Amino acid sequence: xxxxxxxxxxxxxxxxxxxxxxxxxxxxxxxxxxxxxxxxxxxxxxxxxxxxxxxxxxxxxxxxxxxxxxxxxxxxxxxxxxxxxxxxxxxxxxxxxxxxxxxxxxxxxxxxxxxxxxxxxxxxxxxxxxxxxxxxxxxxxxxxxxxxxxxxxxxxxxxxxxxxxxxxxxxxxxxxxxxxxxxxxxxxxxxxxxxxxxxxxxxxxxxxxxxxxxxxxxxxxxxxxxxxxxxxxxxxxxxxxxxxxxxxxxxxxxxxxxxxxxxxxxxxxxxxxxxxxxxxxxxxxxxxxxxxxxxxxxxxxxxxxxxxxxxxxxxxxxxxxxxxxxxxxxxxxxxxxxxxxxxxxxxxxxxxxx
Numbered sequence: 001x002x003x004x005x006x007x008x009x010x011x012x013x014x015x016x017x018x019x020x021x022x023x024x025x026x027x028x029x030x031x032x033x034x035x036x037x038x039x040x041x042x043x044x045x046x047x048x049x050x051x052x053x054x055x056x057x058x059x060x061x062x063x064x065x066x067x068x069x070x071x072x073x074x075x076x077x078x079x080x081x082x083x084x085x086x087x088x089x090x091x092x093x094x095x096x097x098x099x100x101x102x103x104x105x106x107x108x109x110x111x112x113x114x115x116x117x118x119x120x121x122x123x124x125x126x127x128x129x130x131x132x133x134x135x136x137x138x139x140x141x142x143x144x145x146x147x148x149x150x151x152x153x154x155x156x157x158x159x160x161x162x163x164x165x166x167x168x169x170x171x172x173x174x175x176x177x178x179x180x181x182x183x184x185x186x187x188x189x190x191x192x193x194x195x196x197x198x199x200x201x202x203x204x205x206x207x208x209x210x211x212x213x214x215x216x217x218x219x220x221x222x223x224x225x226x227x228x229x230x231x232x233x234x235x236x237x238x239x240x241x242x243x244x245x246x247x248x249x250x251x252x253x254x255x256x257x258x259x260x261x262x263x264x265x266x267x268x269x270x271x272x273x274x275x276x277x278x279x280x281x282x283x284x285x286x287x288x289x290x291x292x293x294x295x296x297x298x299x300x301x302x303x304x305x306x307x308x309x310x311x312x313x314x315x316x317x318x319x320x321x322x323x324x325x326x327x328x329x330x331x332x333x334x335x336x337x338x339x340x341x342x343x344x345x346x347x348x349x350x351x352x353x354x
Contacts, residue, residue, distance in 0.1 A: 004280040008272045011078075015265045016040065022261055039257050040266040047270020048277075052329060055274050056297035057138070058238055059281035065234045070279060073235055078272060080239045086264045086271065089243075093127075094119045109260035117258035125189050126196040128312040133174060133200030136305030138241060140170040141208075142298040152295035152332060174201065177309065184313045193312050207237050242271075291339050296332025300325035 019040045023033030062070055094116055095105040109116040142148075143157055144164040151157035163169055178197045182190040211233035257263055280286075286293065303324050307316050 004283065005273070005276045007075075008269075008276040011272045012044070012269050015269050019262070019265050036259075036262055039262055040269070043257070043263065043266025044269035044273070047267050048273050052274075052277070052297075052325070054242065055277040055281060056293060056329065057241065057301060058274075058278040059286070060294050060297075061234050061238055061241075062278055063282045069232070069235055070282065073238055073275065073278075077235070077239055077242070078275060080242065085243050086267045087260070090116075090120050090260065090263075093123045096123075113258040113260070116260065125185070125192050125312045128308050129178070129193040129196030130200035130203075132305050132308030132311075133178065133197040134204050134240070134305075135301055135308060136174055136177075137170065137201060137204040139298050139302030139305055140174070142294075143302075144170045150291065150295075152292040152335060153299070157295070171201065177306075181309055181312060189312070197309070203240065207240050211237050242274075289340070290333060290336035292332040292336045293329070294332075296329040296335075299332075300328045303328065 016037060019037050020033055023036035024030075027033060027036070058073075062073060065073070091102055091105045091109065094100070094108060095102050100108070105116075108119075143160040146161060146164040148157070148161050148164075151161070174197075178194060182194050185193055213233075257266075304321060307321050307324075310316065
């Protein structure tokens with residue numbers, strides 16, 4: 001098992017080393033340094049606990065990619081996860097919200113963390129609309145599938161499979177939900193929410209279209225006898241999916257610290273472990289062994305998308321989000337174990353078993 005997490009452990013040691021150096025330089029005391037290191041550790045644990053469903057869903061996509069692209073997701077992809085979402089994304093929000101340049105935003109994050117936090121939080125409605133819409137579509141796509149024949153929560157999932165024959169039914173439901181939430185917001189916030197939600201929906205459709213187009217090209221190349229290394233479409237999809245999962249984690253991190261460096265180090269450690277967990281799930285064949293684990297993860301994503309959309313009106317603590325996701329995945333895992341034991345018992349008692 002260690003081989004799956006070696007890179008993450010090395011990355012953790014480097015981040016904690018940087019955190020210790022920064023803590024000592026900025027506070028000038030051992031106690032201050034240890035306090036910053038503790039926050040970094042808590043943030044990394046929080047990121048992993050909130051993102052286990054992300055790892056399961058990532059694994060469901062990654063298992064269809066060849067080993068080359070799996071490695072690229074673990075290595076190249078970390079640049080998107082760490083530098084893109086944990087550093088550049090919050091700075092971009094501040095730069096846009098305050099109408100300042102990126103270097104000024106960086107200076108603000110280092111020298112006036114309270115104002116930096118305020119500006120990041122001021123963009124919450126737009127983030128909630130975009131991220132919520134994208135994640136909701138990811139989850140609904142899994143269940144609104146006419147070809148889906150394995151069901152965990154049978155009463156609901158069979159019904160969703162049946163209505164999946166109606167074109168774009170999930171898009172209609174999402175738009176109705178977004179409109180309903182927007183009616184509860186002030187006019188200016190409602191416009192921001194609707195526009196950002198529509199952009200999240202368009203982004204999902206665009207990523208799906210690019211992935212489908214790449215798959216068609218790869219299939220045509222295979223039929224022509226060419227050797228194809230499949231994976232760029234999935235790589236693109238996974239990184240945008242990871243970005244959407246990161247929205248609530250980045251915003252929620254300000255509950256523990258408003259220091260950009262501390263937040264970036266803590267969340268980056270968590271992001272690296274989530275990637276290692278993804279590869280572990282793929283290599284061990286966990287999704288195939290535990291029949292309903294994937295279902296639990298996608299239900300958790302639907303719930304997370306709904307919570308993000310609702311958070312435009314009501315504040316919902318990240319601990320509740322993580323708890324609901326953990327319960328759903330835990331239940332699906334237990335259901336999978338129970339199903340596996342029942343199948344093993346039937347196979348053991350069948351006439352062919354002897």
